[in-house]
Amino acid sequence: MPVDLNILIGGAAGQGVHSITLPLAKALMRQGCWVLTVQSYESRIRGGHLFNQVRLADRRLSSSREGVDLLIALNQETVDLHTPEILSQGLIIYDASEVKEVPGGVPSLALTPENLLPGAADKAEIALNAGACGAVLGFLKVPLAPLLTLLQETFGDKGGEVVEWNVQAATRGYELAAAQDYGFSLAGIKPPPEPRLLISGHEAMALGALAGGLQFISGYPMTPWTSLLNAVAQRAPRHNVVVEQAEDEIAAINLAIGASYAGARSLTGTSGGGFCLMTEGLGLACMTETPLVIVMSMRPGPSTGLPTRTGQGDLSFVLFAGQGDAPRAVLAPGTPAQGFALTAKALNWADRYQLPVIILTDQYFGDTQFTHLPGEFPEVQVDRALATGPAAAPYERYAYTPDGVSPRRLPGFGPELVVADSDEHTPDGHLTEDLAVRARMHRKRLRKLQGLVQEMGGITTAGDPDAPLALICWGSSLGPVKEAVALLGAGGTPARLVHLSELWPFPVEAVAAALKGSKKLVMAEMNATGQLNRLLRQETGIKTDHLVLKDDGAPFTPEYILRGLAAAI
Amino acid sequence: MTARLLPRNIFSGVWLRRYKPFLNKTDVLNYEALGYGFLYEDAMLPIELYAGIKSAWCPGCGNFVLLQAFKQALRELDLRPQDLVVVSGIGQSSKFPHYLSCNTFNGIHGRTLPVGTGVRLANPDLKVVCVAGDGDCYGEGGNHLLAAMRRNVDLTLVVHNNQVYALTKGQASPTTDQGQKTTLQPQGVPYTPLAALALAVSQGCSWVGRGSATDPEHLKGLYQQAITHRGLAFLEVLQPCVTFNRVNTYQWYRERVYRVEETPGYDPENELWAYQKAKEWGERIPIGVIYRHLRPLLEEAHPALQAGPLVRQQPQRDLPQLLADFF
Numbered sequence: 001m002p003v004d005l006n007i008l009i010g011g012a013a014g015q016g017v018h019s020i021t022l023p024l025a026k027a028l029m030r031q032g033c034w035v036l037t038v039q040s041y042e043s044r045i046r047g048g049h050l051f052n053q054v055r056l057a058d059r060r061l062s063s064s065r066e067g068v069d070l071l072i073a074l075n076q077e078t079v080d081l082h083t084p085e086i087l088s089q090g091l092i093i094y095d096a097s098e099v100k101e102v103p104g105g106v107p108s109l110a111l112t113p114e115n116l117l118p119g120a121a122d123k124a125e126i127a128l129n130a131g132a133c134g135a136v137l138g139f140l141k142v143p144l145a146p147l148l149t150l151l152q153e154t155f156g157d158k159g160g161e162v163v164e165w166n167v168q169a170a171t172r173g174y175e176l177a178a179a180q181d182y183g184f185s186l187a188g189i190k191p192p193p194e195p196r197l198l199i200s201g202h203e204a205m206a207l208g209a210l211a212g213g214l215q216f217i218s219g220y221p222m223t224p225w226t227s228l229l230n231a232v233a234q235r236a237p238r239h240n241v242v243v244e245q246a247e248d249e250i251a252a253i254n255l256a257i258g259a260s261y262a263g264a265r266s267l268t269g270t271s272g273g274g275f276c277l278m279t280e281g282l283g284l285a286c287m288t289e290t291p292l293v294i295v296m297s298m299r300p301g302p303s304t305g306l307p308t309r310t311g312q313g314d315l316s317f318v319l320f321a322g323q324g325d326a327p328r329a330v331l332a333p334g335t336p337a338q339g340f341a342l343t344a345k346a347l348n349w350a351d352r353y354q355l356p357v358i359i360l361t362d363q364y365f366g367d368t369q370f371t372h373l374p375g376e377f378p379e380v381q382v383d384r385a386l387a388t389g390p391a392a393a394p395y396e397r398y399a400y401t402p403d404g405v406s407p408r409r410l411p412g413f414g415p416e417l418v419v420a421d422s423d424e425h426t427p428d429g430h431l432t433e434d435l436a437v438r439a440r441m442h443r444k445r446l447r448k449l450q451g452l453v454q455e456m457g458g459i460t461t462a463g464d465p466d467a468p469l470a471l472i473c474w475g476s477s478l479g480p481v482k483e484a485v486a487l488l489g490a491g492g493t494p495a496r497l498v499h500l501s502e503l504w505p506f507p508v509e510a511v512a513a514a515l516k517g518s519k520k521l522v523m524a525e526m527n528a529t530g531q532l533n534r535l536l537r538q539e540t541g542i543k544t545d546h547l548v549l550k551d552d553g554a555p556f557t558p559e560y561i562l563r564g565l566a567a568a569i
Numbered sequence: 570m571t572a573r574l575l576p577r578n579i580f581s582g583v584w585l586r587r588y589k590p591f592l593n594k595t596d597v598l599n600y601e602a603l604g605y606g607f608l609y610e611d612a613m614l615p616i617e618l619y620a621g622i623k624s625a626w627c628p629g630c631g632n633f634v635l636l637q638a639f640k641q642a643l644r645e646l647d648l649r650p651q652d653l654v655v656v657s658g659i660g661q662s663s664k665f666p667h668y669l670s671c672n673t674f675n676g677i678h679g680r681t682l683p684v685g686t687g688v689r690l691a692n693p694d695l696k697v698v699c700v701a702g703d704g705d706c707y708g709e710g711g712n713h714l715l716a717a718m719r720r721n722v723d724l725t726l727v728v729h730n731n732q733v734y735a736l737t738k739g740q741a742s743p744t745t746d747q748g749q750k751t752t753l754q755p756q757g758v759p760y761t762p763l764a765a766l767a768l769a770v771s772q773g774c775s776w777v778g779r780g781s782a783t784d785p786e787h788l789k790g791l792y793q794q795a796i797t798h799r800g801l802a803f804l805e806v807l808q809p810c811v812t813f814n815r816v817n818t819y820q821w822y823r824e825r826v827y828r829v830e831e832t833p834g835y836d837p838e839n840e841l842w843a844y845q846k847a848k849e850w851g852e853r854i855p856i857g858v859i860y861r862h863l864r865p866l867l868e869e870a871h872p873a874l875q876a877g878p879l880v881r882q883q884p885q886r887d888l889p890q891l892l893a894d895f896f
Binding site for chain 1: 621622650651652654656659664666667670671672673674675676677679680682683684685686687688689690691692694695712713715716871872873874876879880882884886888889891892895896
């Protein structure tokens with residue numbers, strides 16, 4: 001029988017929901033499960049309600065799903081909110097010191113300070129969630145040892161006693177659960193022949209940036225972009241990356257532009273309103289033809305919106321942000337592996353075409369951890385595309401060229417002076433009001449997109465290639481839509497997936513080819529108006545038949561997409 | 570030894586000087602074949618070396634005095650154009666680097682300091698001078714000024730203070746005197762002017778000075794001290810706007826400025842003395858070095874720069890090691 005279980009861990013902020021999710025998920029992954037974790041949290045440090053989901057299966061997972069098999073409740077609110085989601089075979093593990101009432105008819109296991117830490121019940125508060133994780137493994141009848149190792153890794157820096165309490169609680173939780181039979185079994189799942197990775201979208205992008213030769217990152221903290229900045233910063237000392245926390249997003253992008261002008265591979269990023277502040281800097285990078293990668297981690301707006309929730313509402317914004325037909329590239333990865341590859345590629349494209357490359361992510365993409373194989377993170381080539389050696393003629397930073405790409409040199413590397421200007425400028429970089437020069441220079445900059453679009457593609461397909469029904473999506477919607485397509489196929493409705501990860505300059509030919517033969521087109525997006533839908537029509541004239549949209553801040557689920565599809569068709 | 574100088578208009582302002590230590594013989598021959606001139610003698614760099622494109626400033630603009638003094642300062646410091654990056658923003662002052670010959674980044678309004686900081690962090694081998702106006706630096710870019718004082722990057726910030734918005738034709742700037750009538754404030758400016766130097770002293774800015782277009786020789790010396798100071802050097806230069814500011818004229822400044830280092834009790838290492846001098850404005854206006862003290866540089870705080878400038882490093886990241894955290 002196929003294994004597909006959904007564990008939901010809920011509690012108040014500060015109760016250790018996050019700190020216990022990773023050891024549990026990793027323990028299950030090391031056991032041979034394909035694991036996917038999703039975070040859902042509020043914009044607060046203490047209290048409130050937050051929950052993580054750990055989905056595990058005997059096959060690769062592309063998405064979270066609805067329905068809860070194991071509910072770990074660290075407070076009463078979790079029980080109250082999530083009991084309706086518990087599936088027929090489901091059960092509840094709860095902290096009996098916090099939870100006073102559990103629904104009748106659902107099997108449950110109460111964890112108490114006394115039954116987890118008989119000798120040190122007063123310390124149980126900090127170890128109770130470890131006890132719950134042990135209990136999960138006990139129910140599933142899988143070995144406990146990987147979890148104990150991970151608890152030691154997680155809590156090792158908090159001292160021997162803390163580790164000991166957590167290990168003891170996990171062991172007791174395991175024993176309590178293993179003593180009963182709830183019918184769960186992971187029999188048949190064996191530790192994998194080669195170790196797998198549990199990695200989030202933003203973590204993978206941080207690795208892609210490092211592998212791609214990143215040297216400078218600047219940013220102002222803002223959810224959900226901060227997790228990427230942190231992931232680079234934690235690795236920066238080992239890899240000689242300058243991390244500069246800026247006074248605001250305006251400074252963040254200008255710092256990165258200055259570093260890039262001087263020759264360091266540079267990246268900045270932000271979310272929501274932070275990108276509004278970066279917009280003038282975006283234009284500056286376009287005009288001065290300064291290579292730059294900008295990560296824009298979307299969150300539902302307008303304005304402050306829902307700071308910690310997810311959405312895809314900023315595609316139109318980043319496509320058109322800034323005045324004056326400013327050339328840029330826009331990418332949107334759908335999985336951590338794509339995020340790794342696209343970030344490294346973005347750094348190369350920024351250098352090769354001397355323009356800003358924007359990578360769109362969101363909270364769901366950034367925080368969701370996928371199980372990957374190491375081979376899905378291949379070595380990347382770094383291409384700085386710099387002119388070297390003496391210039392053949394007096395150096396012109398913005399020399400007119402057939403492809404619009406001028407030889408780029410760095411200041412201080414020779415007698416050639418590098419003159420960059422935000423004003424319209426002559427080929428040697430000085431400001432001008434010669435209108436003929438302006439027209440020629442502006443076309444030179446825009447011409448670079450013609451070369452770039454030749455390199456673009458980034459289309460992922462899945463499902464039945466001959467199916468008349470095609471579901472189109474972009475960025476982080478890949479996983480849920482992919483699973484929806486699989487569910488449709490299994491239910492007797494052949495369907496295919498067409499996912500776009502390289503959005504601008506729009507790969508017209510590749511997209512048209514991918515959609516050829518489909519009779520019915522459905523666009524699925526996490527926004528209110530169908531922004532890729534508009535772009536598709538604008539660039540190709542293709543009009544879709546139906547839209548499945550979601551803009552409430554919670555991620556797509558495969559079930560939601562199927563319901564939306566059923567309602568639309 | 571012979572000097573071989575070639576006219577700038579043919580060779581795009583590029584001159585090479587004493588190049589033998591930096592280039593191999595083949596490179597020298599290649600450059601010479603391309604027509605670049607080499608100077609081998611130890612004479613001072615020619616002032617023409619720093620000539621830029623034709624200026625669009627008004628005749629009589631105080632900026633001309635600053636430009637000439639700056640070129641003299643560079644020349645006497647033996648600073649080659651290729652070793653210098655002048656970063657500017659928007660305003661008449663920000664056209665400054667175009668009228669020079671040097672590496673240039675003329676960015677957007679108010680953002681001079683973050684760009685210059687980025688340049689320095691990427692390549693501390695470059696001398697960085699940020700040129701801004703009073704509107705540019707104190708108005709649009711105020712937050713960056715506060716952050717720059719905290720960061721203490723080794724760069725020079727020169728603020729051309731003409732106490733008016735000139736590029737936009739005559740509105741009040743953050744340093745226009747209270748009560749002064751302008752095109753946008755016909756009843757007079759209701760606010761008090763920003764005391765930028767006092768702010769800088771209060772924030773422990775590493776070097777604080779003021780120069781004046783009415784004393785070019787003194788200004789040249791201040792440029793040199795600011796450029797050679799190790800840390801953030803903030804030099805405000807009083808610069809008459811002959812078109813839009815009929816109050817703060819050459820005559821107005823000449824009657825008021827005095828060389829502060831020539832007065833008794835001169836003590837720029839003393840914060841309290843410096844604060845008093847920084848606040849002095851009105852009948853008498855001090856020019857000269859007002860405050861200086863050495864502080865750790867931001868460049869020294871970044872471990873990544875211990876291995877040399879980022880731009881000289883070849884990052885090689887071991888992929889299996891990067892992935893190891895995630896098994």
